[in-house]
Amino acid sequence: MTELHWLPTIPDWRSRLRALGSDPNAAWDEAVALANGRINFVLTNALDEAARRLFPTPPAGLATKPVRLAVLGSSTLTHLLPAIRVAGLRRGIWIDTYENDYGQYLQELSDSDSALHAFQPTAVLLAFDAHHLTAGVTAAMDADAAAAQLADTVAHVRETWRLAREAFKAPILQQAALPIHLSVLGNNEHRLPGSRLRFVARLNEALRAAAEEDGVDILAVDERAARDGIGKWHDAGLWHRSKQEVAPPAAPLYGDLVGRWAAAKQGRSFKCLVLDLDNTLWGGVIGDDGLEGITLGQGSALGEAYVAFQDYARELGRRGIILAVCSKNDEANALEPFEKHPDMVLRRGDIAGFVANWSNKADNIRSLAQELNIGLDSLVFVDDNPFERNLVRQELPMVAVPEVSDDPVSFPLALADAGYFEGLAVTEEDRERTAQYQGNRAREALKSSATDLEAYLRGLEMTLIVRPFDRIGLQRIVQLINKSNQFNLTTKRYTEEDVLAVMADPAAFGLQLRLTDRFGDNGVIAIVIGRLQPDKDLYIDTWLMSCRVLGRQVEPTTLNLIASNAQRLGARRLVGEYVPTRKNGMVKDHYAKLGFTVMQTTPEGGNRNSLDLGGFTPAETFIHVAEG
């Protein structure tokens, strides 16, 4: 799979590309945004063409260093250059490229009057094709001849490194040879000294060893092709036709591998992995399902997949990536699995920054960056929930948010394939970093900052579909009433018969609320039961909501619906009650926030509130209400 599958699809990508440059001041940022969409090789070339037209030289004031990359090789590389430049753009790096005349890399390196020297590269990529590197290798060779040829080839490559370094004093990236050859002996190909297939494998090992000695970095297309399948990378027919060793559909990925290196060289790799909890580190919702109810660990495929993701995250932590948590949860609930669940791989001590509350995630990620004292542009955020991903992408475009499915198997794959954490060296310090962050974790007060939530919510095109209780919804209604713990004002549990009784009672109403938005249908997310009292008070017997839709103005919109239903029954005021439990602390001030007046409080921490319907004005929200 050579697709850039971790990048989100941008639906209006083509029209945005055509409009690129209409606002010159925003053109660079817009080009960077387009480069961060999921694009194939054709669109990559189109973006490159537009970006090169707009930015023939680096734009002023870039935070990154422009790169002048010489791409030297022995076959056609022209089709890889746009993808390399776009991969730079993806990281905010302006890259110019130079390609040697066909087959002339050695001459140009040696000739100080060559166009290559005039280009004055600041980085050099050596991309030799496997035919060139195996020229003369044949099955007729004996072991000594094959060994001598291997030594010669390594010496030749090292000589080009030396020439490039002396000429340009620039960092060198050596592309590993692609395993394009067919076997001639079979499974035991290694017994054939002159096997080209085995020669490439041995050469790649030898080049890696030589690169360590000479301070050269490796572009591991051989390992990448082993994952994707060489057939995704190389097309023999195309080689005969145009001498393109890398097939154009793989060019965006090739370019991205080079772009990662260029960014890492400037210290611009990502440094911190921020993890959501519910349905990201374990299956289910800890606040509702409890320690025994979440899916994690042996016994189910899903539980094992979450363990595998945690293990991958811990491996990243052990090699120096900072781990953090950002979750919509009560902190006590969020911490519980870390402290008590036997199958948790990640422990509290692995996590350098831990934020669990009910504020929006963009604000929480900002405060995490502040607390850890790292830039927002070094954070990667993994969340199974498309709403949260898109919120963070929109509010904090510098934070990387991989596109994942709801299958936990896709989480580590997205992180690895995206190469966010591209590293060039491993130090002792890296291995100790998490401990350091733990040490100076003087948690600064979480400041709520001015996130432009409004624009985001408006763009979500939300519709709240309201239906009175009915038999079709009965099962889901009963399930929500008996399962919801956190956003649940009274935590009354009802059976099917109780719900049917509400439906039959002319002095009561039951509402089931479904929320849709441009990302899809969130399903039934809230339940309300109102009961008219003899004194014309409408008592809100039950109000519960799924925490997934917190912070989206569903609460005031629901209040509008409660008020209109109450008025229909002839009520003069609303009475709402908060009955505290171990898990619903988050809605303690629910009614006060909605403008209710506190009538009384209880020693247990509960409260009873009222809202006069005579003076009630429905709140304006970004949610459209429909009957369904």
Added chain:
Amino acid sequence: MATEPEIYAALKDIFADVFMRDDLQLTPALTAKDVKGWDSFKQIEIIMASEERWGIKFNTRELDRLQSVGDLVQTIAAKTA
């Protein structure tokens, strides 16, 4: 199987991406020399994008025979039949 009108419609989208213009009229007689920028690299882009679009693979002889948009459409129609 893909009908010729369907193939033309899909090819129009492919050409629009490859040449970043929406005004190209695809006719059977259209060839590379009629379109500015249609060089051997763009030719390969069109071929590979078509392979991706229809899940097919052109063989060497088929590619050698391609002279015009009409040839391309007929080859795609034959391979998806």
